[in-house]
Every structure is written in structure tokens, then in C-alpha cells.
Amino acid sequence: MRSLIPLGRRRRIRTPLVAVAASLLAASTLAGCGSSGPGGGKDTLEVWVYQDGSTTIQEDFVEQFNESSDIDVDLVQIPGANYQDRMRTAMGSSNAPDIFFNWGGGSISDFVDDDLLVDLTDTVQSDPELKDAFIPSILDAGAVDGHYYGIPMRGVQPVILFYNKTIFEEAGLSAPETWDDFENAVDTLLAEDITPIALGGLDSWTEQMWLEYLLDRIGGPEVFDRIRNGDSSAWGDPAVLRAAQEIKDLVDKDAFGNFQSLSQTDDGVSTFFAQGNAAMHLMGSWEFANQNTNQPDFAQNDLAWTTFPAFPDGAGDPTDVVGNPTNYWSINSQVTGDKLDAAIEFLKVSASQEYAEALAANGDVPVTSNATDLLDQSPAPEFAHFAYDLADQAPSFTLSWDQALVTARATPTLDAISKLFAGQLSPEEFVDTLQNEG
Amino acid sequence: MKAASSASPRTGRPGIAWAIPGVLYFVFFAGVPLVMVFYLSFTDWDGLANPHWVGGENWSKLWDDQRMRDAIWLSVLLTVLSWAVQTPLALLLGVWAAGKQRNRAVLSAIFFLPLLASSVALGLLWKTIFDSNLGLMAQISDWFNLDNADPLGSESGALWVIVFVSAWQWVPFHTLIYQGGARQIPRSFYDAASIDGAGTVRQFFTITLPQLRNTIVTSSVLMVVGALTYFDTVLIITRGGPGDATTIVPYLMYKEGFDSFNLGYASAVAVALVVVATAVSLLMVRLTGFSRMRSTREGM
Numbered sequence: 001m002r003s004l005i006p007l008g009r010r011r012r013i014r015t016p017l018v019a020v021a022a023s024l025l026a027a028s029t030l031a032g033c034g035s036s037g038p039g040g041g042k043d044t045l046e047v048w049v050y051q052d053g054s055t056t057i058q059e060d061f062v063e064q065f066n067e068s069s070d071i072d073v074d075l076v077q078i079p080g081a082n083y084q085d086r087m088r089t090a091m092g093s094s095n096a097p098d099i100f101f102n103w104g105g106g107s108i109s110d111f112v113d114d115d116l117l118v119d120l121t122d123t124v125q126s127d128p129e130l131k132d133a134f135i136p137s138i139l140d141a142g143a144v145d146g147h148y149y150g151i152p153m154r155g156v157q158p159v160i161l162f163y164n165k166t167i168f169e170e171a172g173l174s175a176p177e178t179w180d181d182f183e184n185a186v187d188t189l190l191a192e193d194i195t196p197i198a199l200g201g202l203d204s205w206t207e208q209m210w211l212e213y214l215l216d217r218i219g220g221p222e223v224f225d226r227i228r229n230g231d232s233s234a235w236g237d238p239a240v241l242r243a244a245q246e247i248k249d250l251v252d253k254d255a256f257g258n259f260q261s262l263s264q265t266d267d268g269v270s271t272f273f274a275q276g277n278a279a280m281h282l283m284g285s286w287e288f289a290n291q292n293t294n295q296p297d298f299a300q301n302d303l304a305w306t307t308f309p310a311f312p313d314g315a316g317d318p319t320d321v322v323g324n325p326t327n328y329w330s331i332n333s334q335v336t337g338d339k340l341d342a343a344i345e346f347l348k349v350s351a352s353q354e355y356a357e358a359l360a361a362n363g364d365v366p367v368t369s370n371a372t373d374l375l376d377q378s379p380a381p382e383f384a385h386f387a388y389d390l391a392d393q394a395p396s397f398t399l400s401w402d403q404a405l406v407t408a409r410a411t412p413t414l415d416a417i418s419k420l421f422a423g424q425l426s427p428e429e430f431v432d433t434l435q436n437e438g
Numbered sequence: 439m440k441a442a443s444s445a446s447p448r449t450g451r452p453g454i455a456w457a458i459p460g461v462l463y464f465v466f467f468a469g470v471p472l473v474m475v476f477y478l479s480f481t482d483w484d485g486l487a488n489p490h491w492v493g494g495e496n497w498s499k500l501w502d503d504q505r506m507r508d509a510i511w512l513s514v515l516l517t518v519l520s521w522a523v524q525t526p527l528a529l530l531l532g533v534w535a536a537g538k539q540r541n542r543a544v545l546s547a548i549f550f551l552p553l554l555a556s557s558v559a560l561g562l563l564w565k566t567i568f569d570s571n572l573g574l575m576a577q578i579s580d581w582f583n584l585d586n587a588d589p590l591g592s593e594s595g596a597l598w599v600i601v602f603v604s605a606w607q608w609v610p611f612h613t614l615i616y617q618g619g620a621r622q623i624p625r626s627f628y629d630a631a632s633i634d635g636a637g638t639v640r641q642f643f644t645i646t647l648p649q650l651r652n653t654i655v656t657s658s659v660l661m662v663v664g665a666l667t668y669f670d671t672v673l674i675i676t677r678g679g680p681g682d683a684t685t686i687v688p689y690l691m692y693k694e695g696f697d698s699f700n701l702g703y704a705s706a707v708a709v710a711l712v713v714v715a716t717a718v719s720l721l722m723v724r725l726t727g728f729s730r731m732r733s734t735r736e737g738m
Contacts, residue, residue, distance in 0.1 A: 085696050085697070088485065088696075088699060089485060089696065091485075091486060092484075092485035092486045110484060110486060110699075111486065114486045114487050116486065201679070201680065202676075202677050202679065257571065258570040258571050258588040258590075258591050259591075260588070260590050260591040260596070260679060260680045261565075261568060261569045261570050261571060261573075261575075261588065261590040261591065262569070262571055262572075268569070268571070268572060271572060272571050272572055275572075277571065407484075407698060407699055408698065408699075408700075411693075411697050411698040412698075415682070418679060418680075418681055418682075419681035419682060421680075421681075422593070422679060422680035422681030422683065423680075423681070424593075424680075424681035424682065424683070425681075
């Protein structure tokens with residue numbers, strides 16, 4: 001790509017400009033020929049999926065689907081770190097996928113506003129087999145304004161406090177049940193020269209998980225519900241300030257160690273945690289499958305998990321959960337006729353018993369109504385039951401902030417979180433910034 | 439083309455038509471995008487729906503945006519630091535490498551290697567080295583019994599990492615320019631100076647440095663404009679962090695464009711960057727007398 005000799009100004013400025021202009025060109029082309037289908041040939045459906053440890057399941061089922069279908073599915077795997085940018089940019093161009101992986105809610109609401117997605121409400125309502133296949137709250141969590149645009153296609157993903165039980169035992173600690181226990185554990189571990197918490201500071205969405213849970217435990221799920229529904233002044237709730245102060249205390253104590261050079265998306269944090277350098281790691285339930293695949297010894301001997309500690313004086317229920325209910329397939333509204341029929345058939349695959357079994361066998365926790373029967377087939381039934389019960393029995397399941405908020409609010413929110421962790425914003429400034437921008 | 443030129447009596451002589459491929463390339467890949475971005479800077483565009491005209495809104499926002507001011511300050515700081523670090527190193531290495539000795543030729547070839555690697559690969563490499571948890575940095579802090587060597591964890595540390603990596607990557611290129619420049623200086627100057635009893639240091643300051651005046655300008659313009667538009671290393675090593683401590687203007691533009699999808703505003707940042715970078719380079723050329731140069735060889 002890059003020529004050997006840098007020509008300074010002209011060449012180096014041009015790269016981003018071309019990108020911007022190329023998107024514009026692409027967008028005008030799309031507007032100009034509304035009837036032609038996006039991406040791929042006439043008889044294939046291009047399907048984009050976030051590439052990770054669970055992608056093999058999609059590969060297998062695409063292969064099966066193609067054997068019996070006239071219209072083939074072409075599965076494109078997009079490396080994780082850039083998935084959202086790629087998806088968003090592509091959806092504004094003529095190279096958009098026909099079917100794509102997403103997080104529901106805010107991650108697709110801009111597409112819904114611009115009529116870029118197929119409304120699946122009638123399809124779901126008219127097909128009891130499809131509708132009843134999934135846990136209702138999970139199906140609903142992907143909806144936008146009461147309309148279904150996505151069909152669940154992965155396991156449930158609550159955020160869980162993972163810890164290294166060997167380190168905890170050696171330090172004479174047990175799984176923290178309250179915030180006091182947790183702070184005590186942090187102090188004990190610091191005294192033993194162990195990084196208490198592994199955190200990927202390069203990915204601000206991992207820092208966000210700490211605030212999501214703290215805000216829920218301190219102020220209850222209602223605070224973020226108000227924020228999510230467009231009330232930015234709800235960031236002024238005292239619970240937000242208190243949560244930010246807890247973060248500042250942890251950062252000041254060095255509880256997160258040298259977190260600014262670690263990243264979750266390149267597995268750095270997971271490796272650091274698995275090597276026994278850090279004692280705790282707050283992460284989505286997929287972390288278990290990650291560790292089980294990449295560091296099986298650690299997963300079997302040292303890895304343990306618990307719910308996020310309770311605040312005895314807080315308003316939130318200690319069994320509340322934050323995270324992602326699951327991931328969804330959505331269909332591009334440019335897909336019509338036979339291709340649309342085939343696309344819907346493809347989406348129905350995720351509702352099948354075989355698909356749920358494959359998810360369970362991979363260590364994921366399926367979101368189908370009958371999932372409990374499948375959990376014993378998991379390579380780690382103990383973890384599968386824990387994660388399922390956590391999600392199933394939670395009085396409230398708060399969607400990850402960056403997925404729940406529209407892009408224009410999610411980015412400033414993540415920025416403010418990242419500055420709070422970096423010490424550039426005091427807790428008070430953090431609250432002010434979010435009231436104005438988040 | 440071939441048939442036309444062989445039929446012509448002026449076979450093989452350069453004509454205006456010869457410039458067409460280059461001009462077309464420039465128009466399509468630089469001119470057109472530039473005009474489009476200029477247009478986009480007056481619109482509100484989320485990358486999905488059609489852009490709609492908002493007049494000067496992006497521009498007045500740009501003027502008042504504290505993040506933009508911070509980014510400009512950081513870009514200026516990065517530019518000055520990069521210039522101050524790279525110029526002396528490249529100048530000394532270049533003059534040294536201009537010597538005809540065989541060992542110098544071999545070492546120069548080795549010094550040149552970083553230039554051949556892609557910025558992204560270099561970024562990943564240095565990110566791994568500076569990672570204080572898993573990388574070489576963790577090892578180094580053990581050796582020296584440092585409690586906490588975490589350059590990427592502090593605001594100034596992260597900026598210095600960017601300065602260092604860009605120097606590591608670009609010093610070889612500028613060394614090459616200075617090597618060429620130093621080889622243009624007539625041998626007789628040095629011979630005369632030796633006869634008059636001037637030592638190496640004196641020769642460097644009274645002959646080499648003044649003779650390299652225009653080379654310094656060439657190298658500096660490239661360096662300054664390069665630093666103003668620096669991007670890949672920041673994206674890979676620090677992602678603009680910690681917080682926004684390394685969010686320089688090009689990175690802010692990227693974030694606005696492809697994180698927040700405020701493509702109209704990002705375009706305004708882009709246009710501002712083009713204008714500033716062009717103005718700075720023109721100004722440098724003017725003020726240094728580079729434009730009054732009599733021979734192209736002077737600027738080598």
C-alpha cells in the first residue's frame with residue numbers, strides 16, 4: 001500500500017481523504033441505483049459475522065444451509081476490533097452485506113431510522129415456532145421501538161467477575177460478596193504485589209463495564225434507563241458521581257496496574273490474567289470460552305467466577321446483570337423477493353435445536369427457551385448453569401451502554417470514561433461532561 | 439500512444455501529453471476527493487442518509503471546540519519534538535554516512551531498514567515492546583528493579599513513545615537525504631580547509647552545515663508536514679490515549695469520522711489540516727530562501 005519513499009504532505013494527507021470521498025461516491029452510487037441488490041452476486045447472500053471463537057458454528061451451519069438452498073450464503077468473517085466501523089461504513093455504501101451480525105438496540109437504531117433494515121415483526125409474529133424458540137426478553141432486547149429487526153444467533157453474554165481462585169486462596173481471600181469485601185481483596189492483593197484487576201485500557205468499552213455495574217449497584221437500573229431514553233440530565237444523579245469516585249479510588253490505588261497498554265481485543269488482557277499476573281477480570285461471559293480455548297490449564301485449574309459485589313446501602317439489586325443479551329442477525333432492506341425468503345430461512349436456522357446444541361457444545365449459553373436441557377452438554381456445565389441462571393433470574397438486564405445509546409451519544413460517553421480512568425477528568429468533571437455530551 | 443509518438447518527427451521528446459497520466463491520477467485521487475471533502479465540510483452526514491447542507495455550522499463548531507484546540511496543541515508539540523529529535527540525528531548520521539568507507543556503506547544499509555517496513559507493522563512491533571505487562575518493558579523494569587516502568591500509562595510518556603517511534607521510522611529516510619546532500623559538497627572545500635588547519639569539528643560547522651542549508655529545509659518541510667499528518671502509529675500504539683493525551687489532529691479527524699460518524703465535522707477537520715499543512719510548508723520555503731535557489735542540486 002505505502003510507497004517506499006514518503007512524499008510528505010500530499011501522499012499522507014490523501015489517504016483519509018480518499019476514504020471519506022470513497023464513502024461519498026459509494027453512497028451516491030447506492031442512492032442512484034436503489035433497485036440493484038447490495039454485495040455479492042445475484043444468487044448468493046453475503047453474511048457478515050464478527051470473527052471470534054464461536055464463528056466455527058456459523059461456518060458449519062452455513063455449509064449445511066447451502067446444501068439444501070438454491071441461494072447460497074457466503075459467510076464473511078470480520079476481525080473483531082474493527083467490526084463496528086466496517087459494518088457502519090459498509091451500510092452507507094453499495095458494498096453492504098445482505099445479512100449481518102449486530103448487537104441490537106443502539107447499534108442498529110441509525111439503520112432503522114434510515115430504513116436500511118427489513119422489519120421482521122410480521123415474520124416473527126406469524127411464526128410461533130420462531131417466536132417461541134427464544135427467551136422472550138432476549139428477543140425483545142434486540143427490538144427497536146417495539147419492532148423486531150434481529151433474530152438471536154449467539155449465546156447470552158452477561159458480564160461476570162472472573163477471578164483466579166488459586167491466587168485468592170493463597171492470599172486467604174474468598175469471592176467478594178460486598179463492595180467492602182472487594183476493597184479488602186484489592187488492598188490485600190496490592191500488599192502482596194499482585195495486580196488486583198486486569199483491565200484493557202486501550203478498549204474503553206472494557207472500562208465501561210466497571211461503571212455499568214457500579215451505577216447499577218449504587219443507583220439501580222432506573223438511572224441508566226432514564227439516560228438511555230434520552231434524559232442526559234440523569235447523568236447528574238448522585239449515583240453516577242459515587243460510581244465515578246469509586247473508579248478514581250481504584251485507579252489511584254493502582255488497582256488496575258498498568259492498564260493503559262493492555263487491550264482486550266488482541267487477547268492481551270486474557271493472557272495477562274491467565275498467566276497469574278492479575279487476580280480479577282470483569283468481562284463478558286465469552287471470556288470463559290476464550291480461556292477454555294486458549295489457556296485450557298488455567299480455565300480448568302484456576303479460573304473461577306462470581307457475581308459483581310453488592311452495595312449494601314445501594315439501590316440496585318445484587319442479582320441485576322449488565323452485558324449483552326446476545327447478538328442478532330439483521331437483514332439489509334435491499335434484499336427482496338427470493339433472496340429475502342432465503343435470508344429469512346437462514347435466520348430461522350438459529351432457532352433450531354441443532355444450532356442451540358452446537359452453541360452449548362462450544363461453551364456458549366444458548367438463548368433458546370429450552371436451553372436449560374442443553375447446558376449439561378456444555379464442556380463446562382458448571383459455568384453454563386451459572387451464566388444461564390444469572391441472566392435468567394436477573395431482575396434487570398442492562399444492555400451495554402455503548403450498544404444501548406445511539407452512536408452520537410455512545411462515543412462521547414466512552415471518551416469521558418476513558419478520561420476518567422486516565423485521570424484527565426475528576427469524578428465531578430466526568431459528571432459535567434456527560435450531562436453536556438453523553 | 440506508441441503509434442502516435444513514433445509517427446511524430448519529435449520521437450521520444452517529452453511533451454505536455456506525457457504528463458497526462460500523472461495529472462489524471464492527481465485529479466482523481468487528490469483533487470476530486472479534496473473538493474468533495476470541502477463540500478462535505480458544509481454538510482451534516484452520518485454516512486448513511488444523504489448529506490444535508492448546514493452552512494458554516496461545522497466550521498463555527500471547529501472554532502469553539504476545546505478538543506480541537508487540545509489536538510492542535512498536541513500536533514504542534516509532536517511536530518516540534520519530532521523535528522528537534524530527528525534533525526540532529528539524521529544530519530549527523532547522514533554526514534557520517536556520506537564518507538566512502540566500506541563499513542559506513544554497510545552500516546548505512548542496515549540503518550535504512552526500518553524505512554522498508556510498513557508503519558502498521560512497526561506500530562505493532564513497538565506496541566509489544568512498550569507493553570509494560572507482557573512486553574519487553576516488563577523485562578526491563580525487572581532488570582533495573584524499577585517499580586513501574588509504564589511509558590504508555592502517563593500522558594507525557596505516551597507522547598514521547600510516539601515521538602520515539604516516528605523518529606526510529608523516519609530518521610533513516612532523512613539520513614538518506616543528508617547523505618546525498620553531503621556528497622554534493624565539493625571535496626576541494628575540505629582540502630583547502632585542511633591546509634588552513636581546520637579540524638573535523640570546525641569543518642563541519644563552517645563548511646558542511648552552511649552547504650547543507652537547503653537540504654535542511656527540504657528535510658524539515660517533509661518532517662513538519664509528516665508530523666502534522668501523523669496517524670498510523672497513534673492509532674495502533676495508543677489509540678489517542680491515555681484519555682486524549684495523544685489525540686492529535688489527524689486522529690481526532692479519524693475518530694470523528696469513523697467512531698462518531700460525524701463525517702461533516704470530520705471533513706472540516708480534514709480541510710483545516712490540508713490548509714494548515716500547506717501553509718506551513720509554503721511559509722517555510724519562503725522564509726528560508728529555499729525558493730530563491732538557483733540550481734536543483736542545491737536542495738539535495
